[in-house]
Amino acid sequence: MIDRLVKYVRDSQVWQSIFRHGYPDTDRNQSLVMFSSVLLHLHPVKIRRSALKFRYTMCLGGLSAFMFLLLTFTGIFLMFYYVPDTRAAYGNIKDITSNVFMGGLMRDLHKWSAEAMVFLVWAHMFRVFMTGAYKAPRELNWVVGCILLTATLLLSWTGYLLPWDQLALWAITVGTKMAEATPFIGYAGPWGQQLGFRVDNDIRFLLIGGTVVGQNALLRFYVLHCVALPVIITLGMVVHFWRIRKDGFSGPL
Amino acid sequence: MxxxxxxxxxxxxxxxxxxxxxxxxxxxxxxxxxxxxxxxxxxxxxxxxxxxxxEPPTTFKIGPPKDYGVGVDTRWKTIGQFWVVKEDQGMYALISICRHLGCTPNWFPDQERFRCPCHGSIYDVNGNVRGGPAPRTLWRAAISLDPVDGQIIVNTAVRQDPDPKSIEGIAVFVDPEPRKVAPFYIQI
Amino acid sequence: MAERDTTENIFPRNPKKSYALMELVKGQGFQTRKQPEDTVFVWPHLLYIELIAAVTFLAGLLWVCTFKHAPLEDMASADTTPNPMKAPWYFLGLQELLVFFDPWLAGMVLPVLMIVGLMAIPYLDVNPKGVGYWAWRERPFAIWTFNFGFLLWWIFIIIGVFFRGLDWAWYWPWDDWSQHKVASSATLNDMNVILQGWGMGAAGADWATYVLTILYFVVFLALPAVLWRGFSKQLGAVRYIIVWGLFAAMMLSPLKVFLRLAFNIKYFMVTPWFKL
The missing domain is CATH 1.20.5 (Single alpha-helices involved in coiled-coils or other helix-helix interfaces)
Known part of the structure; x- marks a missing residue:
């Protein structure tokens, strides 16, 4: 009875349109699954047995990507209850941690996986360096990786402004004061004032949308954190994975 | 062609x-x-x-000079981000924004120093840097007396910021005497 | 040439079949130097590893979440800075650097140099060896330089996390972290002021600091060419200048920390526009 039902479903047009081949337990289907699935085709069909060794990659790059997925997932949940308004944001975070069902867990996961991602990305960079995996023909992928590293740190930085607590305010105050001290384009930096930059037209003013960290800064960082930087990091990841596939895995021959 | x-x-x-x-x-x-x-x-x-x-207001009316005792007064720090300093002959307002990276330093009466919690800058009562990474002296805000009711008016948007030099013992130093000019100093 | 006997041995001709092995010939094929490919299918071998890694890591994170919650401090207030104000741990290296350098340098120029320098690594490293395995001896310069910088970054982070307390003063783990430390009585001086104290004129002292700073970079750019001629030739002029320029910039931070702690020097060079 159940077997007949399963067979009916499997033979139906709907099932056939989604799964183009049988369960991947034969060589043919194990190849087809990699070709036909958009997510799985990031992988090659076959891989050298030695490249599976944990000792070589320690799964650092893959886990960084997994952290990004987890952060996107938990971040979307948090966005449902969060308003980027200086009067509301702090209360929203309190609501999320204490009132929303599983809200505290979502925020904790978001926070700790963000910290884990920073650590994993650094560790991944270290591993890639130590195994010489950046050498020709993989130079470009190392550069893309550095961009991803920078984007990861910027995501962390824009992220901890959002709860609008003391850490948020002062970390952003300090961080954007550094921008103010940029040579040439910040008014407190070398040659900034000589080039006509003032507190209300320099790079810091653009970054926080005002002369003090306030509502505009919160909104700008919110947009950067939730839209601009994730888009950049997604594009970077696409290129990063694509190049691994094209240039080949550097693992032991 | x-x-x-x-x-x-x-x-x-x-x-x-x-x-x-x-x-x-x-x-x-x-x-x-x-x-x-x-x-x-x-x-x-x-x-x-x-x-x-x-943005928040930058002008504050802070009462008559007799409300303030000699020394550093911290009561306006949490409201307007400045300290009122009274000397024997006059008064000035120091803006409580660290010149390093913008944190708010704290006043330690026993040590006679402002110390910043972010990166450890240390200032004396004149605003000169006695230690830590601050590259310039504390700003002084414009200060004046209201001709009508005699109250002090502080405007933190107008700031005195002379170029410092380095002297023996104080790396970031501005002679405090020439700083005592209107509108950054009131005689009492 | 032909090895008729061997052929016959391996594949005896069978008159009933329409095909047969014609000849075995000794020679070099294009596969000779390659070992037999030892490959496995990604499904299921790699995918299961990825799944296990992800699930294990997620379980670990969930376990952390059960006893350690994301911090939330008091509501933002522009008037009072918490004491001490510590950034999250991954930025504490930068925050520690800011204690020793002006913000334009520690906050902008050095981080940008770090990232640009990292990006430039594959184009600066001319050593073709050591791809695809943990190699130490085959590329000592690359490994030592990178690890020195990486270690420095982590040392600054550890100092920031474990040794900085109230007013960003130095606290040992056994100190009372609720008591303010007395501000250091040591006064900071600029290099040119120290030189003036040794009897130099003001302008002379200024110029002496400029010369010393330029000398610092000249030493880093000149010395390797003398010490390691072969390596320098390998790099070529452009790479050589970039490599040692970046190296000198990296060494600035331990040098400045040393000058500050040992001699109470605030800046070793002062110009009207910027201070180092």
Whole structure:
């Protein structure tokens, strides 16, 4: 009875349109699954047995990507209850941690996986360096990786402004004061004032949308954190994975 | 010179390279495209610059001078981000923003020092830097007496910020005497 | 040439079949230097590893979440800075650097140099060896330089996390972290002021600091060419200048920390526009 039902479903047009081949337990289907699935085709069909060794990659790059997925997932949940308004944001975070069902867990996961991602990305960079995996023909992928590293740190930085607590305010105050001290384009930096930059037209003013960290800064960082930087990091990841596939895995021959 | 249909291109003056119709349109097309993109870039940039700001007030009326005792008064720090310093002959207002990276230093009466919790800058009562990474002296805010009711008015948007120099023992130093000028100092 | 006997041995001709092995010939094929490919299918071998890694890591994170919650401090207030104000741990290296350098340098120029320098690594490293395995001896310069910088970054982070307390003063783990430390009585001086104290004129002292700073970079750019001629030739002029310029910039931070702690020097060079 159940077997007949399963067979009916499997033979139906709907099932056939989604799964183009049988369960991947034969060589043919194990190849087809990699070709036909958009997510799985990031992988090659076959891989050298030695490249599976944990000792070589320690799964650092893959886990960084997994952290990004987890952060996107938990971040979307948090966005449902969060308003980027200086009067509301702090209360929203309190609501999320204490009132929303599983809200505290979502925020904790978001926070700790963000910290884990920073650590994993650094560790991944270290591993890639130590195994010489950046050498020709993989130079470009190392550069893309550095961009991803920078984007990861910027995501962390824009992220901890959002709860609008003391850490948020002062970390952003300090961080954007550094921008103010940029040579040439910040008014407190070398040659900034000589080039006509003032507190209300320099790079810091653009970054926080005002002369003090306030509502505009919160909104700008919110947009950067939730839209601009994730888009950049997604594009970077696409290129990063694509190049691994094209240039080949550097693992032991 | 012939263009792709085999017509003779219009030649200009003798000895000058003629511009074929194809090159001309290519130039106009790409030029226009790039100009439009540049316009989009400038427009995006200008869009990003805020034109209306809603920021906290910078002018405070802080009562008559007799309300303040000699020394550093911290009561306005949490309201207006400045300290009122009273000396024997006059008063000035120090803005409580660290010149290193903008944190709010704390006043330690026993040590007679302002100390910043972010990166450890240390200032004396004149605003000169006695330690830590601060590159300039504390700002002094404009201070004046209201001619009508005699109250002190502090405006933290107008700031005194002379170039410091380095003297023996104080790396970031400004002579406090010449700083005692209107509108950054009131005689009492 | 032909090895008829061997052929016959391996594949005896069978008159009933329409095909047969014609000949075995000794020679070099294009596969000779390659070992037999030892490959496995990604499904299921790699995918299961990825799944296990992800699930294990997620379980670990969930376990952390059960006893350690994301911090939330008091509501933002522009008037009072918490004491001490510590950034999250991954930025504490930068925050520690800011204690020793002006913000334009520690906050902008050095981080940008770090990232640009990292990006430039594959184009600066001319050593073709050591791809695809943990190699130490085959590329000592690359490994030592990178690890020195990486270690420095982590040392600054550890100092920031474990040794900085109230007013960003130095606290040992056994100190009372609730008591303010007395501000250091040592006064900071600029290099040119110290030189003036040794009897130099003001302008002379200024110029002496400029010369010393330039000398610092000249030493870093000149010395390797003398010490390691072969390596320098390998790099070529452009790479050589970039490599040692970046190296000198990296060494600035331990040098400045040393000058500050040992001699109470605030800046070793002062110009009207910027201070180092």
């Amino acid at each position: 012939k263009d792709m249909r085999g017509f003779e291109a219009v030649t200009g003056q003798e000895g000058k390279e003629p511009v074929s119709r194809r090159d001309f349109f290519s130039l106009v097309g790409w030029g226009g495209f790039l100009a439009a993109m540049a316009g989009v870039g400038v427009g995006s940039f200008k869009f990003y610059v805020p034109t209306v700001l809603y």
